[in-house]
Amino acid sequence: MSEALRIGLAGLGTVGAAVFRLLSDKADHVAARAGRPIRVVGVSARSRERDRGLDLSNVTWHDDPDTLARDPDVDVFVELIGGEGDPASSSVRGALTAGKPVVTANKALLAASGVELARLAESKGVTIGYEAAVAGGIPVIKTLREAVAGNRVSRVWGILNGTCNYILTEMEEEGLSFEECLAEAQRLGYAEADPTFDIEGHDSAHKLALLAALAFGTEIDTESIHLEGISTITPEDLEAAEELGFRIKLLGVARRTESGVEQRVTPTMVPRMSAMAGIHGVLNAVAVDGDEVGEIMLVGPGAGSTATASAVVGDLMDIARGGVCPPIFGMPAKDLAPYKRARMRAHEGGYYIRLAVYDRPGAFAAIAQRMAEQSISLESIMQKDRRDPDNPGGKPRRVVLITHETSEAQIRKALTAIMDDGQIEGRPQMIRIEMP
Amino acid sequence: MSEALRIGLAGLGTVGAAVFRLLSDKADHVAARAGRPIRVVGVSARSRERDRGLDLSNVTWHDDPDTLARDPDVDVFVELIGGEGDPASSSVRGALTAGKPVVTANKALLAASGVELARLAESKGVTIGYEAAVAGGIPVIKTLREAVAGNRVSRVWGILNGTCNYILTEMEEEGLSFEECLAEAQRLGYAEADPTFDIEGHDSAHKLALLAALAFGTEIDTESIHLEGISTITPEDLEAAEELGFRIKLLGVARRTESGVEQRVTPTMVPRMSAMAGIHGVLNAVAVDGDEVGEIMLVGPGAGSTATASAVVGDLMDIARGGVCPPIFGMPAKDLAPYKRARMRAHEGGYYIRLAVYDRPGAFAAIAQRMAEQSISLESIMQKDRRDPDNPGGKPRRVVLITHETSEAQIRKALTAIMDDGQIEGRPQMIRIEMP
Structure with missing residues (x-):
């Protein structure tokens, strides 16, 4: 030896x-x-x-x-x-x-x-x-660098932060708020005293940037990653997701598009029956779409000393x-090729939209009209919260929309117009849908 | 270059x-x-x-x-x-x-x-x-040989044959018989005209033998793999599995035990909420339990030309x-160390047992007694099929038992005694349970 x-x-x-x-x-x-x-x-x-x-x-x-x-x-x-x-x-x-x-x-x-x-x-x-x-x-580097090296990779994506996945799993299973689950995660040592780095997606972004470089043969560009954390996700969103056949995960997604590489770390809806939706608790999962191998997924503990x-x-x-x-x-x-960023406005996919709509005649028609103006077609519409008979028109009612595939530019224009119309309270919740 | x-x-x-x-x-x-x-x-x-x-x-x-x-x-x-x-x-x-x-x-x-x-x-x-x-x-060889080389692996297991997984998935989802699903798989090109090699587990056994050698540093011993195919699985088994919170998969399992390496390819029940249970259709999945890394799982298409x-x-x-x-x-x-075989009789785990019990006084007591004699405790007992009021004692009634962890030697002794007692029709169905 x-x-x-x-x-x-x-x-x-x-x-x-x-x-x-x-x-x-x-x-x-x-x-x-x-x-x-x-x-x-x-x-x-x-x-x-x-x-x-x-x-x-x-x-x-x-x-x-x-x-x-x-x-x-x-x-x-x-x-x-x-x-x-x-x-x-x-x-x-x-x-x-x-x-x-x-x-x-x-x-x-x-x-x-x-x-x-x-x-x-x-x-x-x-x-x-x-x-x-x-x-x-989980051997994701070795897999991308060696095992699937003969593939042209179109997407690498997954659950890259166990803290966020633990919190979202707990929120879903226990029906608790983000704040309650974060506190529990901190108590169990799954989240730091200052959890910003995890819950706002920075940790996932670092990992995604490395995966994207490997997958696409481009230089690393962590700065250009579109970041949204999980602190805005509410029990209402998780409940609506369940009813609509989805789960919400903090996903890192890097995708090759016609206009460049799209990189984002955002709360994302995945179909409930997909393998990615079944990754619970502190586990991580990374999926790779290759033109030869198809989709492979690697699952395991994403952290821990041993x-x-x-x-x-x-x-x-x-x-x-x-x-x-x-x-x-x-x-x-x-x-390595220079990194060419695909703008989030060019993102295409389905969207989950949750609105607090004032309960008055024409409100919903105005919203539907704004969607139609942007050629956005709706896959499902769900109205929650019963009208209060003692106080009609009092409390805004929750409306959840799932769109068919559209572009982020169209969605943003529609939502801006809806806000300008004054038919909703506060800002709309918008969550992208990622299909396996 | x-x-x-x-x-x-x-x-x-x-x-x-x-x-x-x-x-x-x-x-x-x-x-x-x-x-x-x-x-x-x-x-x-x-x-x-x-x-x-x-x-x-x-x-x-x-x-x-x-x-x-x-x-x-x-x-x-x-x-x-x-x-x-x-x-x-x-x-x-x-x-x-x-x-x-x-x-x-x-x-x-x-x-x-x-x-x-x-x-x-x-x-x-x-x-x-x-x-x-x-x-x-799916990069299972690279993962075992290189990525987790610093681990002492205690188990490598998974769904190694897409044909069988397709058939079992279809049987479960459509409630059809094995024969019907096999014919459909043949029509779709997922199964060969002579499907014996796949459905009786030989294909999985070849793969398992290689994984076991890699995982445990032992010589390959394909001959000593305990083999049971999926042709004996009935819609009744899949239905009972669902009611009891399990799914049935053809699993290859290689495990390090005190008496040697256990290798088996058998229809196996896995908890419905486990990641392995979520692998549907022609997909394959391999899980590795390492003493450092914990459990990692790799999922993807197990066959196909590209x-x-x-x-x-x-x-x-x-x-x-x-x-x-x-x-x-x-x-x-x-x-490589010589392969030392752990006998199936030494296998430990839970069992699913399905019996067709004659509907007469004392039949169930006799069965329970035979289990007790082997110190087998039961986690659940489910009696199916209503008694026919016009013909009491006519048709045997289906009884499904789930045992707590026991040894295969004990189970076999109990089932032999039950058969000798003449209280059941035909042979018992016995399916091992594998926990993640």
Whole structure:
């Protein structure tokens, strides 16, 4: 058996500790399947004193991840510090510049600088493994980069954030409000104290940007992702979705269109009987539509320390076997096409619209007229809330519309006109429908 | 860009033609992502005259796949002839002996001789790609061999035959008999004229044997798989399953147990709300339970010419990139452990039992007594079929039992005793329950 692959591990949070533990507890298993031992020789973390339950007696401690990354005794640098800034960025650059492969779970860093880092890595003839950065232990990177590489991919989409999926599942099953379910998720440790990053879709956006680059051979463009979070989703929406045969999921969708690549992270309705609708709780799922393979879907835990460690170690074992790794984003970073954004206004699909319509003669006719003016045809119309006999015309009544396929430009024009007409209270709720 | 990888393609049936078409229609796409062109330079098939709609003017025709396999102009041999005998076997051996990597969709050949072929390949320093042999375009081989290589896998299981899943889905949705749905599947081209290989589980068994070897690092043992087909499943079973919160699927399950590896292909009940229960029609799904990653599941079309071609080309692109491929069965074939079979009698789990019980006093008590004697406790008891008031004691009444977890040895003893007691008509129906 060949010499051990020597790992420098920066970051000993829950994932870093799980990687350390996996590589020491299952050293023989890993060596048998990787063809050589994989051994952590150096570590770096914020506090040297903290007890992590790890035996660090045989590894070199580095206060500075940058020095660990450049340590000549380190063959591969594993970055589990997180964040797009330094020291994550500086240490990764240091390792690549020194000609060392990098394995990272850092989606923020890659979403911000992935192509630049890939160019640096490829100029040095080394790879960046980042299976752990998207959907935890589910092998979506390997699938897109290698398994379906012969396909022209038309869409990659899925549930990329377990926190949001947990909250939406709970809202649906328990009939609770967003706020109640968020509080429960925080209590269970599924949501951060400041949950903005998850619930407003930023976390999903980082992952989607990487998937889109891989799927379409384009440069990463996280900035151009159309973002809508789940905090506007109400129990009324979930109830209406159920009645209409849908479920609401926070989906990341990247799609090749005639005018460019559409990327969005939005609450989305999917048909209740579809596989995507059946993904409950903290699970993640990624589906890929390829012209040869059809649609494949990968499901599993999208987070968690050992699931993420599984992906990190899978990448390390690929590197340990040696040889040529596939290009980091499926094709050499220098050959990635510039990202061409398809505007959301050009999005085509069905829409769910919920309106609070004043209960007076002609209100509904005016709304229907505005839809007709934009050539929007309606698949279903559902009027909720009984008229209060003691106070007719008092409380606005809930009207839910499902449109046939139309463009977002038309929907927006119709909704603007409806608001201008003064027939509805507040703003309309609008949720896109995605078909498998 | 490097020189083209030159392919010898044996077998021009639907899959072979799809591979040929993919590599010519998307030559640029493939070259950009594989780092070099991949070009078919030689082909072999049974009939040279047959019009397949392929432009074969620039490829060398070989009447004999063995000569194609050994042709010095061929870098990689793609075997899509099928069958475990010659010429598939001889040509694959010829190519490996000549030091050429092989890509194949031939599960029968690998199930019969996979370890021996892997030893030959590894002694020559070349690989065998067989992603296409299991679950079509779904990357299950890559996932087990590479992505979750750091896990100790406790179970790999799934729906490995689209024909059976189509038939069971139709039986359930339409309430039709097995025979009716089989005829429909044959009409649609989902089932062969002689469907034995699919419906009796042999096709699933070949695939399961390969997955088990990869998952557990053991030699392949197709012969020891416990096989039961779907032809004994009746609409009554599907109806009872639905009432009890289950669905019936033909599952291949390989599980690591204390006494060895259990491998079985049997009609199996899965909880209705589980992801596996939601796999309808001709789709396949494979789930892997790893000690680090938890449970991941891969879903997609398990057959079809272009989906299978997608997997063949994925393997070819891995080879085109060069470098060291992972060992064919996850670890070097010479290091695979001998297969140690866990007897089905040692299987533990819940059971569904359907009995036709004579309608006479004491019959049910006798059955309950026989279960109790084997310490089998019952989770639910459902009696169907009303007593006929004009003919009490005439027709046997249907009784469905769901047991708590017990061993197969106990169940078999109880059922034998029940049959010996003469309280039931015919043989009991027994279906194992698999929990996610």
